[in-house]
Amino acid sequence: MTEVARKWWKEGVGYQIYPKSFCDSNGDGIGDLQGIISKLDYLAHLGINIIWLCPVYQSPMDDNGYDVSDYYQIAKEFGSIEDFKILLNEAKKRGIKIVMDLVLNHTSDEHPWFVEARQSVDSPYRDYYIWQKGKTDEWGNETEPTNWASFFTPSCWEKDEQTNEYYMHIFSRKMPDLNWANDKMRESLYEMVKWWLELGIDGFRVDAVAHLDRDFSFTDSHMPSHGKYKEDWSKFSNMPLVHTYLKELNEKVLSHYDIFTVGEVGGGADVNEALKYAAYDSKELDMVFTFDHCWANNGYDSLNETWTNRVNLYDLKQVFKKWQLGLQNRAWNPLYWLNHDHPRVMSQYGEATHYHKESGKMLATSLLMMWGTPFIYNGEEIGMTNADHLTFDDYHDVSTIEKIKKLLGEGHPTELIERYIKVTSRDNARTPMQWDQTENGGFTTGTPWMKVNPNYQTINVASQLEDEDSLFNHYRRLIELRRFSDYKDIIVYGDYQLVGEHHPNVYAYVRTYGDRRLLIVSNFFEKPTTICLPDLTAKQMVISNYKDSSMHLPCLELRAYESIVFELV
Incomplete structure (x- = not known):
């Protein structure tokens, strides 16, 4: 095992907040900064110490804040710059750092x-x-x-x-792309980045960072496809000058502060591409988010009549293995199940009807015991599920609305489009946070900007705070293990080894630090299963999602969604 430099952001646990849907303090139906401030004690109780805040800049809200019209002002829906300063100060009192979303690929057409x-x-x-x-x-x-x-x-x-x-515009029509080849434009953005860092924030999640360069030959794509327009993302993704620009940004601004940066490079980057952005010696970013673990149920095939929502666990394990081993000792790894652009993990890989608590805990354990810095998306800690909207009119996301128009125009059956949108829409993660059993889940006293998921009566924060065995409290225990327990070094800095690689139902891996080892073993399905790991002997059980889990290694019988962490002899 190679010792790597210790950093606060490697040892932290992040929590992503979608401000519009988190907590509304003034009854206008839209979440805001004062709402977030009112929930800081809740977040401190959960145990996180980093907040990734989705954009709160001034914006016409065509894409819910990712269309920025003024980088130096707070959107009126969310509050004021004074509210932001209060949030920053109150978070720091609780040992919580604030990381901003940084939108550098485009602005609003109203900028x-x-x-x-x-x-x-x-x-x-x-x-x-x-x-x-x-x-x-x-x-x-x-x-x-x-x-x-x-x-x-x-x-x-x-x-x-x-x-x-x-x-x-590679996104909405109202989001024109910036020309990073223009020196003055880049310098203006760098000044803005510096301004926020001087204000006291602790880093950035850099939106759409893979797209800062373009194929300026502007030649047509010859990619085979049915339509007139070619979904050839190679024309504006992961191109060489992206790295020149990021090195410049790092040298001129980022390297002068004790912060961390994580870039969104999406599903098109492989390990070698990711290392260009975030290798320890890259002098660009500290981490990159990739998406290839998010669709192991092949949700984008849900337009197909024969599609079933079945997790391909072998593929999922291969993706985890790729990033865990590919980046180990070369770069740092962010861990997450979902963000504001993806469906709820409970609906993707869990089972919300009969095994909500068990499958939710299994997913939490599987993720938070891996190597890297975990990010929990708001509501994930209570097992919120997909939006379950009844009609197309209930969707607000600009990309979902465009997709519905396109699919209807292509003549797909309405019932299949409905299923496809229910599975894939970005609105799935954007329904309001479910705080309690009161009207609108306690999110607002007014009319919420988007319908609250009707299951807020049974899935909410208040009921889980009172239940010692709840999913929320399982997340608390996992975060406690990562941040403060005797196992901290193994979990944060230990090596990763996938075991039982070809088992169709179980995800199992070993973490090693010095002479200490942890085994994490999870059944991803409802059907009971057995896994034999003949070379491993349990010393003690660290955490489980059942109260009476077995210690019987080497052959372990696992119940529905059972997940156990062992310390090994």
């Missing part, structure tokens, strides 16, 4: 830079964004500069009638 840029092709801000003239097709009709698709819309180009050119 002053873009408002100026679209006034004239000669505007000094024109080159802050990416513009191209249209092309003429074989029939003489004007068409977009390229056939590239956007993540949210059919084309990643939008015509600006005033200047008769197209601007690029």
Whole structure:
């Protein structure tokens, strides 16, 4: 085992807050900063010590704050900069650090830079964004500069009638992409980043960081596909200059502060690509979020009539193995089941009807005992489930709305589209936090901006705080083990070894630090199963999701979703 540098963020536990849905303090139906402040004691009780705060900057809210119109102001829905300073101060009193979401790929089309840029092709801000003239097709009709698709819309180009050119947007039409090739634009962003760090925040989650460079040849994609627009993300993902820009940002700003940074590189990056961003000697970021563990139930195939929501555990184990071993001693690893862009893990990999508590605890143990810094998404600690919206009109997410339009236009059966959206929509993670059994789950005294999941009557914070055996209290115990127990060094810094690799129902791994070892073993399914690990002997049980779990290694019988942590001889 190679000793790595100890850092506060390696030994911490993060908690992601989606501000709009967390807690509403003024009855307008929208979560806000004062609402978050009112729940800091709750978060301290849970045991987390890092808050990742989704964007709270001034924004028209086309994409719930990821469309920034002023980086230096707080959105009026969320409060004021004074509220933010109070949040920062009150969090620090409780030993909690604040990490901001940093949106560098794009702004809102209402940002002053873009408002100026679209006034004239000669505007000094024109080159802050990416513009191209249209092309003429074989029939003489004007068409977009390229056939590239956007993540949210059919084309990643939008015509600006005033200047008769197209601007690029790889997300919403109202989120024009910034041109990182422009030196002045980059310097303006660096000044903004420095301003927030001087205010006292403790780091950034860098949104869409893989997309800061583009294929500036603007040549059409020849990717095979049925539609006119090609979902060829290679045209603007993980391109070489991204690393030049990030090294510059690190050198000029980030390296001068005791902070940490985690970048969103998505599902397209492999281990070697991730190491370019976050290797210990990369001088770019401290960690990267990847998405390839989020869809081991093949949820994106739910448009297919034969699809069933069955976890492919072997594939999931291979993904964990890839990142746990691929980054070990070379970079640091973030751990998470979901974020604001993914379905609820309880609905993906758990069983919320008959084994809510057991499967939720199993998922918590499987994740929090691995190597890396864990991030819990708000509501995960009580086992919140997917939105379960009844009609298309209940969805608010801009990408979901565009997807519904596209699928209806392609003629897919409505019932399959409904299932697909229920499985994949980003709104699944964005329903309001379920605090108690009162109306709207205690989230607001007004009308919530999005419908509260009707199961708030049975899944809520208040009932779990009172239950010593609750999912919430299991998370508390796991966080206590990671942060303060005698096992801290094994869990935080220990090596990882996957065992029982080909077992179809059990995820098992060993953590080793010096001469001490932990075995984590979890049945991912309702059906009881047995796993034999003949070379391992249990010394004692550290934690389990059943009160009467067996110590009978080497052959262990596991009940539905049973999960146990052993210290080994």
